Amino acid sequence: MKDKSKAVLWICFTALVASGLKYVPPYLLEQRRIDMEERMLDLREDAFLHQKPTPTVSVPEEVHANRSQLL
Secondary structure, eight states: OHHHHHHHHHHHHHHHHHHHHHOOOHHHHHHHHHHHHHHHHHHHHHHHHTSOOOOOOOOOOOOOSOGGGOO
């Protein structure tokens, strides 16, 4: 009788532990989603910061001032 109760107790304990491992509280799922979004932003920022700069040409703007005031 004592051996059966230990076996039943072990089976119940194993079932409880196994079902408890599958349960994830909603706040942890939300935190994981937020962490994934932050990670994606970090990766985009890193890619943006490490991209090769495109060459730019500076062209002076046309002057619309009175020519007598120009040096």
